[in-house]
Amino acid sequence: MTLEPYSEVLLFSSLAAATAVLGIAPEAFGRAPSRAAIGWANALACGLMIGVAYVLLTEGLSGALIAGGLGTLLGVGFVRASHAAAGTGELDVDRLESSGPGDGYKAILVDALHAADEGVAIGVAMAVSMPLGIAMAATLAVHNIPEAMVLSTVLTRRGLSVPRAAVVTVAVNASQVVLAVASFGVLGFVPGALPVVAGFAVGALMYRSLVELLPESYHQAGETSIAVVTLLAMGVVVFLAGVAP
Amino acid sequence: MNEVLLVFLYALFTAVATGFGAIPFAFVREISERVTAYSSAIAGGLMLGASFGLVAEGTVYGRGETLIGALLGVAFILVTQLLLREYDSQDLVFGAATGEGAKKMLLMVIVMTVHSFAEGVAVGVSFGGGVTLGAVITIAIALHNVPEGVAISAVLRPQGVSVARCAGWSVFSSLPQPLMAVPAFLFVETFRTALPYGLGFAAGAMVFMVLVELLPEAYEHGDRAQVATVATLSAVGMVLFQQWL
Ligand SMILES: [Zn+2]
Ligand SMILES: [Zn+2]
Numbered sequence: 001m002t003l004e005p006y007s008e009v010l011l012f013s014s015l016a017a018a019t020a021v022l023g024i025a026p027e028a029f030g031r032a033p034s035r036a037a038i039g040w041a042n043a044l045a046c047g048l049m050i051g052v053a054y055v056l057l058t059e060g061l062s063g064a065l066i067a068g069g070l071g072t073l074l075g076v077g078f079v080r081a082s083h084a085a086a087g088t089g090e091l092d093v094d095r096l097e098s099s100g101p102g103d104g105y106k107a108i109l110v111d112a113l114h115a116a117d118e119g120v121a122i123g124v125a126m127a128v129s130m131p132l133g134i135a136m137a138a139t140l141a142v143h144n145i146p147e148a149m150v151l152s153t154v155l156t157r158r159g160l161s162v163p164r165a166a167v168v169t170v171a172v173n174a175s176q177v178v179l180a181v182a183s184f185g186v187l188g189f190v191p192g193a194l195p196v197v198a199g200f201a202v203g204a205l206m207y208r209s210l211v212e213l214l215p216e217s218y219h220q221a222g223e224t225s226i227a228v229v230t231l232l233a234m235g236v237v238v239f240l241a242g243v244a245p
Numbered sequence: 246m247n248e249v250l251l252v253f254l255y256a257l258f259t260a261v262a263t264g265f266g267a268i269p270f271a272f273v274r275e276i277s278e279r280v281t282a283y284s285s286a287i288a289g290g291l292m293l294g295a296s297f298g299l300v301a302e303g304t305v306y307g308r309g310e311t312l313i314g315a316l317l318g319v320a321f322i323l324v325t326q327l328l329l330r331e332y333d334s335q336d337l338v339f340g341a342a343t344g345e346g347a348k349k350m351l352l353m354v355i356v357m358t359v360h361s362f363a364e365g366v367a368v369g370v371s372f373g374g375g376v377t378l379g380a381v382i383t384i385a386i387a388l389h390n391v392p393e394g395v396a397i398s399a400v401l402r403p404q405g406v407s408v409a410r411c412a413g414w415s416v417f418s419s420l421p422q423p424l425m426a427v428p429a430f431l432f433v434e435t436f437r438t439a440l441p442y443g444l445g446f447a448a449g450a451m452v453f454m455v456l457v458e459l460l461p462e463a464y465e466h467g468d469r470a471q472v473a474t475v476a477t478l479s480a481v482g483m484v485l486f487q488q489w490l
Binding site: 050054057058061063065068069072073076080083199202203206207210211214215218223224226227228230231234235238239 | 293297300301304308309311312315316319323449452453456457458460461464469470472473474476477478480481482484485488489
């Protein structure tokens, strides 16, 4: 195996991670996003994730359903365990008003772990085919922006300067790049693991989007607009993934 | 036997199978807010998974068409919600419930019935290749319908609708399958063109129902992590089940 596919994975996952910096824009221009805008940002991020889960389920299992199911259980279990271990299960990263002093760090931790699963999704998609992987990286690049917007709002409200907040929001995505390359590498040596790893990413991403992103967004912007934004985001992913042969 | 009659009978059998979805709810004795919450999460997950299947099938016939269909499906629910809002909540009676509960049940029955129209067309079109595969397709659709009956009953039963009536409404929601299968079988070419729009419409309506009614309901009265777990596993379970079929 040559190094070339690895550098492609590295390049595209790094680009996806780096777009997070755009999420700081509202803060940089001195206009903190409204509560409803944070809700829509979460819904957008959530819809893209569920779309990603759809793509992995339709492209990544190749008929190995039991392996895919086991992977899903592992993914859900992993996220639940990591929330329990970090004490972030009940954390509402969006309920800014009522959060304690330690919650800034917890928000960073949640986002770093969360980015790790997304790295696995990129790695899996790249292992299926390079065009699908690039479509996946593009999707997550978009997904990272609203997520970074929420995190940077949390951080600047805790007194962090805008440039520092920008650095942190990009840095939490480092795990995305590392895991993208790592899971792509593992799948290069053990192609048979693809359904399990794809299932893992599906379970982790869907669970996360339903536990971290969606619930609060309903309170922030109301059910109807959240449903519309989430659904449109899902539609975009389905469309993007179809572009890849 | 006459081929048309055969298609009708096959599709009628699949409709009746939907009623089996009510059976698990015979074992649910007491109905609390928690039961309602987790039932909504199950229904939401199953419907999300089912629409993944619809989208995967629709995009085979046409990606753009499926997406347009999905947007129309969303518009359909929005308009239906608006029309239902016109009613004074007390005037609206569904089974033993009035007001909000009745609205939700009515919307659920409408959504699931509408989605069966598209599936009826899909059945008819796939029979168009000849009825030799009929038995296989019939069993697959019948099994597919059972969890959808679960989804309907999961919404109706917590509102105090009897198990028998849950079964009745489940079967009712699938009646468009035999009704649509026959014309689709007779005029395959015409219906094949409309199919991606129909499948997209069904998926859009179902996902929107999940996002605007079922998940908010589940989060409202259930523990967030449990709701996310139940919904994720139901959705992925449904997808794997359908891929197995
Ligand atoms: Zn994310
Ligand atoms: Zn169905």
